[in-house]
Amino acid sequence: MSKFSVHNKNNINDTNGKKDILNLNLFGIDFKNPVFLAAGVMGETGSAMRRIAKNGAGAVCTKSIGIEKKPGHNNPTMVEVEGGFLNAMGLPNPGIDEYIDEIEYIRKQMKDLNVKVIGSIYGKNEKEFEKVAETIAEHVDLIELNISCPHAGGGYGSSIGQDCNLSHKVVSTVKNVTKVPVIAKLTPNVTDIKEIATSVEDAGADGITAINTLGPGMVIDIESKKPILGNIYGGMSGKAVKPIAIKNVYDIYSAVEIPIIGVGGITTGSDAIEFMMAGASAVQVGTGVYYRGYEIFNKINDEISEYLLKKELKMSDIIGCVHN
Structure with missing residues (x-):
């Protein structure tokens, strides 16, 4: 039994309600399904997000936005590796x-x-987060705090998310200036993610997104004898990080009472169900778009629905069930 408010409005035996059994309420907001677009993927323009939305996403997350224009790192900013990708966009x-x-x-x-x-925002301190949050709040349904990017540098991203006090300060500051739900996106690159999770919960976070990219890591071109990425190193995403992401969600669920959005290597309904069983109430899809196209959101929703109908279950029956 889930400890969060996740409810369905339809009879689970009604196959005509295949999609409706995925309706859920999180943070006091009704979502038509639990499969969202992650930050940094197709989140730059309204037209790109519309394409994602029309292909079944329950929510879309913007690219991370800061106070001032940021060009990001020099190209190449992404390279495919076995099991996923390394990227170093640099928060452009x-x-x-x-x-x-x-x-x-x-x-x-x-x-x-x-x-x-979902509006993703970043800053190098609580004052920058505060200013961006105040401006964006009336234009989004939720705010996601990027305190976890592993390659941003300059005091951004994981420089904050690896410190309990800094994470607490950013969350509490943003909560003081906005009424929309605030979600903290956490980095896996810490000694104990439960410590960070409880810190942001104590600061008033309404939810947690876990995880951001792993690493950083690097790839070297042996012909030129140079790193491939323009930034030298970047964060790892894709299928290979899924087991680590699931373990982080599992640990966070055991430590907090606020909902978790799971992300990291999700490409199928089975992947999403694993995250839910570990404790996620919803999931985000990022590099999975590369593997299954824009239709991945509808495909994952269909696969989750088919599983629930076959097993005669509701989503609330599987969220966190491995903890029982």
């Missing part, structure tokens, strides 16, 4: 003031499709 974005019109356009597009918008 036009800055919150310039991006706000695009976010408002995205919100209107998503409202027509009954898809929620």
Whole structure:
């Protein structure tokens, strides 16, 4: 039995309600399904997000936005490796003031499709997070705090998320200036993720996203004798990180009472179900789009539905069930 508010509105034996059995309520918000687009993937424009939404996403997450324009790292910024990708984008974005019109356009597009918008934001301290949060709050349904990017540098990302006190300070500051739900996205690159999770929960976080990319790691071109990525190193995503992500979700679920959104190597309904059994109430898909195309959201939703109907279960029956 899930310890969170996740409910279904339809009879699980009604195969005509195949998609409806995925309806859920998290953070006081109704979602049509638990499969969301992760930050950093197709989250730049309203048209890109509309394509994702029309292919079945229950929510879409914007790229991470900061106070000022940031060009990001030099190319190449992504390289495929066995089991996934290394990426070092460097948080490229036009800055919150310039991006706000695009976010408002995205919100209107998503409202027509009954898809929620998660605004991903970053900063190098609580004051920067505060300013971005104040500006973006009225244009999104939820705010996700990127305190976990492993390759941003300059005091951003995991420089904050690896420290309990800094993480607490950022979350509490943002919670003080906004009424929309606030989710902290955590890094796996810590000694004990439960410590960080309890810290952000204590600071007032409404939920946790776990995990961001693993690493950093690097790949060397043996012909040129140089690192392939322009930033030299980057964060690992893709299928290979899934077992680590699931273990982190499992640990966080045992330590906190707030909902978890699981992310890391999800490409199938079975992957999503594993995350749910570990404790995730919803999941995010990122590099999985590369493997199964834009249709991945509908495909995963169908696969979860088929599993639940076959087993005569509700989502609330499987969330955190391995802890029982």
